[in-house]
Amino acid sequence: MLQKVVRSTIIDAPIERVWAVLRDFNSHDQWHDVVDASRIEGGERSDQVGCVRSFTLKDGNRIREQLITLSDREHKSTYCIVEATVPLQRYVATVTLKPVTDGGRTFWHWESTFATPPGMERELRDMVATGVYEAGFENLRRHLRAGADLRTPGSAPMPTALPMPMRCARVRAYGGPDALQPADGEAAAPGPGEVRIRQRAIGVNYFDVYLRKGWIPPLLPLPGVPGMEAAGTVLDVGPGVSGYMPGDRVAAMSPVPGAYASVRTLPAAHVVRLPAAVEAETAAALLLKGVTADMLLRDLGRVRAGTRLLVHAAAGGVGLLACAWARRLGATVIGTVSSEEKARVAREHGCQHVIVTRDYRFAEAVQQLGGADVIVDGLGDAAFEENFAALARCGHWISLGQATGGLRPLSPDLLVQKSATFSRPVVFDFCAAPGALAERAERVWAALADGSIRMPPIERYTLEAASQAHARLESRGTIGSLILIA
Numbered sequence: 001m002l003q004k005v006v007r008s009t010i011i012d013a014p015i016e017r018v019w020a021v022l023r024d025f026n027s028h029d030q031w032h033d034v035v036d037a038s039r040i041e042g043g044e045r046s047d048q049v050g051c052v053r054s055f056t057l058k059d060g061n062r063i064r065e066q067l068i069t070l071s072d073r074e075h076k077s078t079y080c081i082v083e084a085t086v087p088l089q090r091y092v093a094t095v096t097l098k099p100v101t102d103g104g105r106t107f108w109h110w111e112s113t114f115a116t117p118p119g120m121e122r123e124l125r126d127m128v129a130t131g132v133y134e135a136g137f138e139n140l141r142r143h144l145r146a147g148a149d150l151r152t153p154g155s156a157p158m159p160t161a162l163p164m165p166m167r168c169a170r171v172r173a174y175g176g177p178d179a180l181q182p183a184d185g186e187a188a189a190p191g192p193g194e195v196r197i198r199q200r201a202i203g204v205n206y207f208d209v210y211l212r213k214g215w216i217p218p219l220l221p222l223p224g225v226p227g228m229e230a231a232g233t234v235l236d237v238g239p240g241v242s243g244y245m246p247g248d249r250v251a252a253m254s255p256v257p258g259a260y261a262s263v264r265t266l267p268a269a270h271v272v273r274l275p276a277a278v279e280a281e282t283a284a285a286l287l288l289k290g291v292t293a294d295m296l297l298r299d300l301g302r303v304r305a306g307t308r309l310l311v312h313a314a315a316g317g318v319g320l321l322a323c324a325w326a327r328r329l330g331a332t333v334i335g336t337v338s339s340e341e342k343a344r345v346a347r348e349h350g351c352q353h354v355i356v357t358r359d360y361r362f363a364e365a366v367q368q369l370g371g372a373d374v375i376v377d378g379l380g381d382a383a384f385e386e387n388f389a390a391l392a393r394c395g396h397w398i399s400l401g402q403a404t405g406g407l408r409p410l411s412p413d414l415l416v417q418k419s420a421t422f423s424r425p426v427v428f429d430f431c432a433a434p435g436a437l438a439e440r441a442e443r444v445w446a447a448l449a450d451g452s453i454r455m456p457p458i459e460r461y462t463l464e465a466a467s468q469a470h471a472r473l474e475s476r477g478t479i480g481s482l483i484l485i486a
């Protein structure tokens with residue numbers, strides 16, 4: 001006969017805060033006292049239906065549980081035990097949250113059905129009801145309170161805040177993709193104004209390649225951990241931090257590298273909260289590249305209806321977002337790509353005129369379309385002459401990156417020939433003002449929600465395989481974004 005256990009409680013925190021913790025299927029080792037250590041098998045996301053969490057209890061028992069359903073709309077998830085040293089059979093549990101009508105509190109309902117060996121019904125029912133559910137309610141309350149205390153300006157840091165072990169991908173000597181090797185490290189306890197994040201998905205950007213190659217040594221002293229962005233959940237916060245609590249789903253984008261890590265501590269100023277609709281993987285694939293597209297189109301290109309925009313690497317991470325968004329703004333979008341497959345995807349993302357070239361020959365084709373009012377150039381030196389030749393009178397050349405090598409010095413006497421302007425932006429400078437990163441990130445999430453940009457294809461690698469991700473990015477074979485799963 002199936003046993004049934006039902007427990008419910010009221011938690012003194014808003015539903016989104018409670019759900020932020022509970023929707024993460026791997027968060028329980030951070031808040032439930034009975035759980036010793038937990039991991040998601042196979043590098044899957046911890047909110048991916050079907051993922052399996054494998055964990056040990058403090059009493060030494062081992063359990064593997066699978067996430068069966070997860071609904072952000074209903075604030076509900078269902079999971080089952082697939083293997084356990086505890087004799088709980090056919091165990092299926094459901095967690096449901098509902099807002100209490102005063103808005104600031106949450107009703108939490110937790111129930112399960114399971115079978116037991118004969119004679120163990122009562123013992124196991126008590127264990128689930130008291131040891132798991134009722135204790136869990138109390139533990140989560142304490143977890144949320146710890147975050148609340150830390151939010152109070154001037155309050156003391158949590159006494160348990162210690163450096164935390166983490167895995168990372170580290171460069172010991174500058175070089176090719178193999179220079180990036182897995183390593184153990186520590187994430188410092190958050191100091192004043194800092195947040196420590198359990199990172200689930202890490203964005204790979206072409207800039208990370210420059211750092212690994214040693215093109216900007218002051219920014220990546222050796223040994224160094226590259227990576228400028230990631231998404232995950234807040235573990236703890238330092239004194240003086242307001243607005244973040246343990247369990248909050250966040251993304252971070254920082255001008256200081258170090259994101260290729262499973263846990264990272266960094267200034268709260270570089271962190272943004274994620275809306276419920278934006279998964280960690282989506283955020284890691286989109287944040288830096290989307291904010292860059294926002295800077296390119298809004299601030300530098302001033303792209304509007306009729307602007308002829310030339311985007312190089314149009315099927316790349318930044319490229320696809322810039323094409324789609326510019327098209328929505330009414331621009332005529334011209335792109336270069338190196339293969340027919342990339343051309344197809346670029347067209348799907350709004351690039352109307354696609355030029356397929358591997359050797360940076362495009363100026364003639366662009367001039368036949370009237371020349372480019374704005375050029376988004378992540379190519380660098382190999383395309384120098386062609387870019388200038390493709391530029392329209394009074395055009396603006398944005399030198400965004402240098403995938404082919406650093407751009408040679410540019411003379412004002414060259415620009416005057418077309419009354420052209422030139423800029424060499426760094427996206428982080430456009431996010432440095434207080435609130436600027438959050439504002440730009442909001443525009444990216446809104447653009448995704450209203451269809452101005454479409455989800456790009458995402459290539460996933462484990463953090464351990466970061467060198468493979470770099471090799472792929474440099475091969476010119478990738479379409480869309482690359483992310484690492486920690």
Ligand SMILES: NC(=O)c1ccc[n+]([C@@H]2O[C@H](COP(=O)([O-])OP(=O)(O)OC[C@H]3O[C@@H](n4cnc5c(N)ncnc54)[C@H](OP(=O)(O)O)[C@@H]3O)[C@@H](O)[C@H]2O)c1
Pocket residue numbers: 204205206207288289292312313314315316317318319336337338339342377378379399400401402403404425426427428473474475476477478480
């Ligand atoms: N300044 C900033 O703040 C900022 C911020 C973000 C990105 N960026 C720059 O924007 C550019 C795009 O970045 P991303 O991360 O989205 O990368 P990406 O575009 O996904 O990948 C780079 C692309 O560059 C093209 N490419 C052309 N020649 C290449 C070569 N010799 N080696 C490798 N790739 C080559 C390839 O596309 P094809 O094969 O189709 O030509 C390749 O797919 C990069 O230059 C990056 O540095 C700058």
